[in-house]
Amino acid sequence: MRKQAEIRKNFSGRVRAALCAFVFASFFLTGGVSKSVNPSYAQCASCGCVATQHNITRGHVSGEHTLTRIHIARELDLHREEFIIKFFFRGHVLPAMMMMTEQLTATAMAQMNAIGMFFDARNQIQTQQLIQELTAKAHKDYQPSMQMCTFGTLSTSLANSKRVAEINHFALSQQIQDRQSLHNVMASAGGGTIDVLGRWQQFRERFCDPRDNNDELSQTSGGEPPLCAAVDGEHVNRDVDYTRTIDYPKTLKVNFTSPGMQADEEKVIAMASYLYGHDVPQYQAEALIENDQLAHEMMRTRGFLAKRSVAQNSFSALVGLKSEGPAATFALRRDYMSTALEQLGITDVADVNRILYVRPSYYAQMELLSKGLYQMPQFYTNLYDKPANVDRVRASMRAIGLMQKMDNFKSRLRSEAALAVLAETYLTEDHRRIQDNLMSRTADGVR
Numbered sequence: 001m002r003k004q005a006e007i008r009k010n011f012s013g014r015v016r017a018a019l020c021a022f023v024f025a026s027f028f029l030t031g032g033v034s035k036s037v038n039p040s041y042a043q044c045a046s047c048g049c050v051a052t053q054h055n056i057t058r059g060h061v062s063g064e065h066t067l068t069r070i071h072i073a074r075e076l077d078l079h080r081e082e083f084i085i086k087f088f089f090r091g092h093v094l095p096a097m098m099m100m101t102e103q104l105t106a107t108a109m110a111q112m113n114a115i116g117m118f119f120d121a122r123n124q125i126q127t128q129q130l131i132q133e134l135t136a137k138a139h140k141d142y143q144p145s146m147q148m149c150t151f152g153t154l155s156t157s158l159a160n161s162k163r164v165a166e167i168n169h170f171a172l173s174q175q176i177q178d179r180q181s182l183h184n185v186m187a188s189a190g191g192g193t194i195d196v197l198g199r200w201q202q203f204r205e206r207f208c209d210p211r212d213n214n215d216e217l218s219q220t221s222g223g224e225p226p227l228c229a230a231v232d233g234e235h236v237n238r239d240v241d242y243t244r245t246i247d248y249p250k251t252l253k254v255n256f257t258s259p260g261m262q263a264d265e266e267k268v269i270a271m272a273s274y275l276y277g278h279d280v281p282q283y284q285a286e287a288l289i290e291n292d293q294l295a296h297e298m299m300r301t302r303g304f305l306a307k308r309s310v311a312q313n314s315f316s317a318l319v320g321l322k323s324e325g326p327a328a329t330f331a332l333r334r335d336y337m338s339t340a341l342e343q344l345g346i347t348d349v350a351d352v353n354r355i356l357y358v359r360p361s362y363y364a365q366m367e368l369l370s371k372g373l374y375q376m377p378q379f380y381t382n383l384y385d386k387p388a389n390v391d392r393v394r395a396s397m398r399a400i401g402l403m404q405k406m407d408n409f410k411s412r413l414r415s416e417a418a419l420a421v422l423a424e425t426y427l428t429e430d431h432r433r434i435q436d437n438l439m440s441r442t443a444d445g446v447r
Helices: 002-029 039-044 048-141 146-154 158-180 192-207 212-218 242-247 263-275 292-322 333-343 349-356 362-375 377-381 387-426 428-446
Strands: none
Touching: 048 387, 146 333, 146 362, 146 387, 158 263, 158 292, 158 362, 192 263, 242 263, 242 292, 263 292, 292 362, 292 387, 333 349, 333 362, 362 377, 362 387, 387 428
């Protein structure tokens, strides 16, 4: 500050000296001295000394002016460099601007930090809200219902029961075919007469009703025992009663894969013997078969057996569908099915046993799944549930419907095959007649 004061003081003194010299020089150049005051000056004005002095003065003024100009320029440079730039700008303005910039930067960063915190808070809240919504939706959608448990429980081991039904279907078809083809392990191996005698003995011991034929089957004649032996009511006429033997029961005690003969198996086989191939072919020795005529008759007989097997296939398929299910998988399933029947109003244990037996069949299971469940009032009240559970029930119903449609499709295929064979049988005579005419015309043409 002292240095700046000294610079300003020197600058002011030099300016005052320059101004005094300029006024003094102007006074002499303009003839500022009055001639009346000093006449000798007027005379001396035209002398050579005046011009010399004038030139000296002008040179002096010009020199002083140059020095003053240089001095002013130097002072202005010093003022600009020392005062404005170094003292004022660098000493005060620049630090102030730097501090202001730093403050503004810090304030802006603090503001951005606050805005970023708002962004983070919004994202956090939205994420938490989404997680809570998904959690609530998961709790709502993935809460199982009793309806789904009913479908899942009653459909357990359905595929295993279907496989057992197919095996019994094939086994019964094979048994019927073996009987008609006089297989050596069958009672009909000796021919039709022996087959009838064996079935007659079975009829007397198992299926005879003493009240039939005007109650004469229970009468004794000539000391001989009555025609009908002691027969219980469970087996009476079951060899010919399709309703009680096949149609009414939902489950038959039939398992052709196990050794021994169960009660329902005997009834089913006896009925099949009446329905398909009541009269089996007579036994022909090998020597007779070598005859061309008998060989031709045997081939015709086998043709009839092939056509008959198409018709009896539907019977075997129905028996297979109603055959009892596997033992291992029905240890607990029957209890659930019994509970379902109780909800339908079937509370009598005897009725439940007649429907399900010990091991319910594929037919019984499918009837309960495709028909019985929809007769329960609880089924419709349970539909007042979460949308996801309703969709699951709808998917289960569609799955059961697809299985039922497949069973209907197979049944239609069997019916179509039977109708085709029936039509072929009706057209056999016409076919032979046309074939004979064609052979006759061919023979006439040759002659």
